[in-house]
Amino acid sequence: MKTEMRLGVIILLCKVFLCGLAEESVCTPGFESELLVFKVQRDHLYKGKTLGRVNFNTCDGKTRILFQSDDKRFDVNMDGTVTLKRSLTLHEGYEVFTVHAWDANGKKHTVSIRVEYVDHLKGHQMDTVMNISSKMKPHFDDMILTFPKSSTGLKRAKRGWVIPPVNIPENSRGPFPMKLVQIKSDFALETQMVYSITGEGADQDPKGIFTIERLTGNLYVTQPLKREKKASYRLIVHATGLGVNIAEKPMEIVISVIDQNDNKPVFTQNPFNAKRGWVIPPVNIPENSRGPFPMKLVQIKSDFALETQMVYSITGEGADQDPKGIFTIERLSGNLMVTQPLDREKKASYRLVAHATGLGVNIAEKPMDIVIIVSDQNDNKPVFTQNPFNGSVHEAAEIGYEFMTVTATDADDPNEYNGIVSYAIVSQEPQLPKTNMFEINNSTGIIRVRELGMDRKQWPRYTLLIEAADMNGYGLSTNGTAVITVTDDSDKEPHFEQTSHKPVTEKKLLLTDEDDSG
Structure with a gap:
């Protein structure tokens, strides 16, 4: 009897143990961490650089997953590899973005990624990836501040x-x-x-x-x-x-x-008031509109229209003056129409004159100016003023030395983001002795020395692929080339030196050159 009881207890314990194993082996899809830190040795990163990799467990064995980055500068391949879609400068020393993935049930999972510049002179010899798991306490020893031992929180200066x-x-x-x-x-x-x-x-x-x-x-x-x-x-x-x-x-x-112009004007005064005038909202038209045409812009109305039928007409630019026929008006309703797409780069504004007279009665409004503004759309790429750009720099030039400028123009409105051009270095050839020997001012296009080590004999010329992008670097882009010639003292002009030997009256002219005789 005791043997049977012991056997029953053993069987029961085995079932409980196996059940526990089964519960622990249940797979939960998701990222392995809530936060990934990709550490890099340079604060200027070129297009195509691999930053690290995210791992997502699908629980069904799949290794290729569709990821989505919330920052268009970063691309995540189906194997989880994170790369740069365009060159990036870590002005604040880091960038943070998020990556999303969906499991088999359609549930969205998110991981935050921090790309952090770490000075290699402080003991870091390679780009690294740090995972901060949701199941482990994060370690921030490599961050800017550390946890003080005397407090449960971080000491802080004045922050905001x-x-x-x-x-x-x-x-x-x-x-x-x-x-x-x-x-x-x-x-x-x-x-x-x-x-x-x-x-x-x-x-x-x-x-x-x-x-x-x-x-x-x-x-x-x-x-x-x-x-x-x-x-x-x-x-x-x-x-x-x-x-x-x-x-x-x-x-x-x-x-x-x-506010957008999405409401017709509403009269707030008695139309028979002696003080009369036009009721005209501002008129703005986005360029390159797809219509359909003719497209109504706004209704123009005299408040005399509450008393009698008014007849409307327009004159001026785009009506009866060149370019003719762009704007028309319905004579009885006052609906102002545009008949075709407009191009701000051809003409940014039109000045019309609106007229209103009573139908069969002696009433006439004083003619009224209407200014139609064509709103800019980002429909033009930047264009380099020349290609290639040629410049030279001495091999011993110090870090920060500015020696050439590249420029690009954009036909879009220079007062809007569409026309603001930002510059970036995409690549450098040769990539010696370092891959980023030069840097460029994003706003002015001025190129300056970033690293020491230029050697005219080994690398007499560098070619930089420069990207100019509008919308302050996030819009349409175009590429150009900057060719940099490295010089040394041998590029100085030779000069003549006169020597004489007494008492000989004959004089000799010696040609000297500051180059190494070798």
Whole structure:
């Protein structure tokens, strides 16, 4: 009997043990970490550089997965390899972005990636990748600040939020959710921060209009906004340390909804008032509109129209003056129409004169000027003023020495982002003695020395592939070439030296050169 009981207990324990193993072996799809840190030795990274790799467990054995980066400068291959789609300078010493992947059930998973410049002179000999697992306590010994032993939190000087102004045009077409801005506490240099929002449009009515990614701080709007319904939203942003006792003082953010011309004018006074005038909203037309044409721009109306039928006509540029026929007006309704797509680069504005007279009665408005502004669209690539650019630099030039400039122009509006050109070095040939011997001022195109070690005898010439991109570096781009000739003292002009030998009256002219006789 005792033997049977012991055997039964053993069988029961085996079942419990096997059941526990089965429970522990259940696979949960997702990234292996919540945060990855890719450490690099240079603060200027060229297009195509491999930064590291993300690992996503699908639990079904698949090794090729579709990843999506929220930053268009970074590309993630199906094997998880993260590369640069364009050259990048880590001006603040780091960049943070997020990568998304979806499991077999359609659930979205996200990992934050931090690309961090580490000076190789401080003991780092190669680019590295650091995983901060969600199941382990993060280590931040390599960050800028460390945890003090005397406190549970990080000691801090006077710190603050890094928040750009937030403006949203109404009636945006998305796609949604649409990123507005990245909110960041400067504690993020020391530890992973978790962000959240409260207030109007978040957890208060109208709820759900704004959301924030908890690890990146990316603030999103989830739907088009209407300024006439609500002109601004007041949000409160919170930031706390992940697993550490750190919290920012809550920060207020005001989101302003920018007005668009989406409403007809409404009369606010008695039409029989002696003081009369035109009721004309401002007229703006985006260039390259696809129509259909003729396309209504605005309705022009005299407030005499409440008393009698008015007849409308227009004269001026684009009407009865060259370029003729671009604008027409419906004589009885006052609807102003454009008949074709406009090109801001050909003509940025048109000045029309509108006329209104009574039909069969002696009434006439004083003619009124209408200025039609053609809004710029980013439809022109930058163009280099020459190609190639040629310059020279002495092999002993010091770091920071500026020696040549490349320039590109953009036909788009120079006062808008569409026409602001940014420069970047894409590649350097030869890549010796270092891969980034030169750097370029993003705004001016001035090229200067970045590294020492130029040697005219070994590398007499460098060729740089330069990228010029509008929208301050994020729009349309074009490539050009800068050819740099390395010089040394041998490139100085030789000079003549006269010597004489007494008492000989004959004089000799000796030709000397400062080059090494070898």
